[in-house]
Amino acid sequence: MKIRASKAERLADEELMPRIGEKDPDAFEVFYDRHGGVAYSLAYRIVGERGAAEDVVQEAFISIWRSGARYDRGRGSVRSWMLGIVRNRAIDFLRSKAGRAPKLDFDDDAVLEHRPAAELTDAEALRRETTHELRGALGELPGEQSKVIELAYFGGFSHSEIATMLEVPLGTVKGRMRLGLEKIRGELAGGMA
Amino acid sequence: MNETEHDRWRDDIAAYLLGALEPGEAAELERHVAGCAECEQELQRLRPAVRVLPETVERVEAPAALRGRLMEQVRSEAAGSQTAPATRQGSRWRFGLRPAVGLAALALVVAAIGGYAIRDSGSGGAKTTTACAKTTAFAGRSPGITAEIVCQGETGTLRLANLHQLPAGKVLQAWVQRGKQVVSAKALFVPNSDGTATATIDGMDGVNTVMVTAEPRGGSVQPTSAPIVSVAIPQ
Numbered sequence: 001m002k003i004r005a006s007k008a009e010r011l012a013d014e015e016l017m018p019r020i021g022e023k024d025p026d027a028f029e030v031f032y033d034r035h036g037g038v039a040y041s042l043a044y045r046i047v048g049e050r051g052a053a054e055d056v057v058q059e060a061f062i063s064i065w066r067s068g069a070r071y072d073r074g075r076g077s078v079r080s081w082m083l084g085i086v087r088n089r090a091i092d093f094l095r096s097k098a099g100r101a102p103k104l105d106f107d108d109d110a111v112l113e114h115r116p117a118a119e120l121t122d123a124e125a126l127r128r129e130t131t132h133e134l135r136g137a138l139g140e141l142p143g144e145q146s147k148v149i150e151l152a153y154f155g156g157f158s159h160s161e162i163a164t165m166l167e168v169p170l171g172t173v174k175g176r177m178r179l180g181l182e183k184i185r186g187e188l189a190g191g192m193a
Numbered sequence: 194m195n196e197t198e199h200d201r202w203r204d205d206i207a208a209y210l211l212g213a214l215e216p217g218e219a220a221e222l223e224r225h226v227a228g229c230a231e232c233e234q235e236l237q238r239l240r241p242a243v244r245v246l247p248e249t250v251e252r253v254e255a256p257a258a259l260r261g262r263l264m265e266q267v268r269s270e271a272a273g274s275q276t277a278p279a280t281r282q283g284s285r286w287r288f289g290l291r292p293a294v295g296l297a298a299l300a301l302v303v304a305a306i307g308g309y310a311i312r313d314s315g316s317g318g319a320k321t322t323t324a325c326a327k328t329t330a331f332a333g334r335s336p337g338i339t340a341e342i343v344c345q346g347e348t349g350t351l352r353l354a355n356l357h358q359l360p361a362g363k364v365l366q367a368w369v370q371r372g373k374q375v376v377s378a379k380a381l382f383v384p385n386s387d388g389t390a391t392a393t394i395d396g397m398d399g400v401n402t403v404m405v406t407a408e409p410r411g412g413s414v415q416p417t418s419a420p421i422v423s424v425a426i427p428q
Contacts, residue, residue: 039255040255045253062266065267065270083244088389092390096382096391096392153212153246158213162213173208173213178239180207181243
């Protein structure tokens with residue numbers, strides 16, 4: 001059953017997914033408007049090219065459009081599920097470009113400086129405060145821990161590749177990953193307390 | 194299980210959540226976690242720390258044209274249109290035909306290449322069928338594994354789904370066949386945790402078949418195993 005866009009806007013993500021599974025473009029449009037921005041930001045962060053980021057997002061959202069009914073509430077929020085798909089597609093892109101180093105910019109502010117100011121919308125400006133709070137958890141980590149986490153999550157490198165790259169034992173890489181995630185988890189728990 | 198063994202799994206859980214385990218290791222961990230309540234609990238405890246990572250990315254405005262193309266394609270598919278999807282001008286990627294279109298032209302590939310015979314490798318293997326269209330998109334499907342190649346100019350994008358995870362030390366390698374000659378497409382890759390994978394194949398001109406084999410890490414000069422999938426390219 002198709003629903004009007006205005007009604008779709010009032011639905012939670014979890015309620016939109018069955019509609020998308022029924023091939024309701026209005027429901028999909030609302031879904032994209034809610035999450036397309038963060039999806040594109042994540043894709044750009046990983047692939048480092050605007051055109052490639054567009055391709056990644058388009059492909060990820062089309063896969064959601066075609067398989068929306070496969071979303072499983074038991075595996076987390078719709079947003080996390082969607083971002084996982086975007087991340088996988090972006091890492092796929094990096095891996096398929098064999099021989100080209102992935103973007104590993106540890107200073108996101110440098111990326112921001114290269115953007116025209118007009119690209120920042122009011123809504124985004126409001127969200128940045130929250131984003132910065134979340135980034136704080138990552139930024140508070142010792143550099144050696146944030147580095148292995150970024151190389152793995154945003155660079156798509158395996159632990160053995162990271163160990164080779166950083167010239168440290170495999171166990172050290174895994175240990176830094178665990179300690180880093182432990183600290184982020186602790187920060188999140190503290191924020192929620 | 195002694196404590197030392199358990200510590201090993203605990204360290205692997207963080208790497209697993211970050212997608213940093215080798216495919217064989219990830220599969221091994223998943224098997225262990227399925228039967229270990231303590232590790233399952235640890236995995237669930239750390240998962241939020243990974244889920245927050247994409248939210249830490251600095252926001253970049255998505256181009257309005259992207260939304261336009263996406264909705265054009267979605268509305269086209271919702272209406273049951275067969276028109277080709279809109280793509281970004283100059284895009285290296287192009288989206289393939291919908292499965293319903295691809296399956297309409299299934300054809301079994303029976304290729305034997307200079308002593309290197311493609312064979313059905315059993316339930317996990319893949320006899321290969323392909324489909325094509327007037328556009329430069331080709332789709333293939335085989336039991337258990339689906340494959341699709343989308344070409345733009347001389348560049349092809351190979352997309353696979355329903356792949357099994359590989360043993361440790363193994364990677365997937367793409368090969369192209371021109372006439373009876375099989376050469377490496379210089380594309381090494383591994384399946385994602387959801388069983389999908391993508392590889393870019395340069396130089397599609399004159400290619401009859403694209404194949405994928407499992408090879409030792411670093412790749413091989415020649416295929417050392419039967420293809421897990423192959424896709425014939427209509428000429």
